Amino acid sequence: MTFEIRAFYGSEALSAIIQLRYDVLRKPLGLSMEQSQFPGDELSTTVHMVGYKNNKMAACLTILLSDVKLPEEPQSGQLRGMAVADGYRGLGFGALLLDAAHEWARQKGVSLWCNARRKAVGFYSKHGWEVTSPEYEVVNVGPHFRMCWKPKQTTQTY
Ligand SMILES: CC(C)(COP(=O)(O)OP(=O)(O)OC[C@H]1O[C@@H](n2cnc3c(N)ncnc32)[C@H](O)[C@@H]1OP(=O)(O)O)[C@@H](O)C(=O)NCCC(=O)NCCS
Numbered sequence: 178m179t180f181e182i183r184a185f186y187g188s189e190a191l192s193a194i195i196q197l198r199y200d201v202l203r204k205p206l207g208l209s210m211e212q213s214q215f216p217g218d219e220l221s222t223t224v225h226m227v228g229y230k231n232n233k234m235a236a237c238l239t240i241l242l243s244d245v246k247l248p249e250e251p252q253s254g255q256l257r258g259m260a261v262a263d264g265y266r267g268l269g270f271g272a273l274l275l276d277a278a279h280e281w282a283r284q285k286g287v288s289l290w291c292n293a294r295r296k297a298v299g300f301y302s303k304h305g306w307e308v309t310s311p312e313y314e315v316v317n318v319g320p321h322f323r324m325c326w327k328p329k330q331t332t333q334t335y
Contacts, residue, residue: 185226186224194237225238236270252288
């Protein structure tokens, strides 16, 4: 069966998403399930993109519309909680889910930013993201870089 991507808004499917974030992003650092929840998770403007393999939740990410504005961008969203389950990494699923997030953002005219873990910077860079900050430390999590992605402007005129 193929990798199926679904978008959920607000609290739909949220408990399973929080569990996946916990397993992949928080538990390995000794952090709690409570620390796997994000402020704004339940807002109706928040989209959670989830990838299923054989009906099992294998990957997730969340986009929260953000007060942080990128230069010259009318609206931006924070990408958070990018996680691919153990046993499903390195198979292209993260890339497929990130592509879906890009398509969502393109359709909404939204640019994206994230606090990327140092070890994930290469993954985002491969998919058109740019580093926009020096390295900084996130308490309890480790070294990060701010990164951003903007929908490509069409320069062609007819
Ligand atoms: C980082 C993560 C989301 C990538 O997802 P994935 O499904 O394993 O990655 P994919 O198989 O889709 O890889 C797509 C491409 O990115 C590359 N890539 C994946 N992870 C990478 C990394 N950490 N650094 C550099 N490149 C990476 C792959 O080699 C592949 O390149 P290719 O197209 O040239 O073959 C996943 O490994 C993960 O959940 N890691 C643990 C949690 C984490 O670090 N999340 C990010 C928090 S900011």
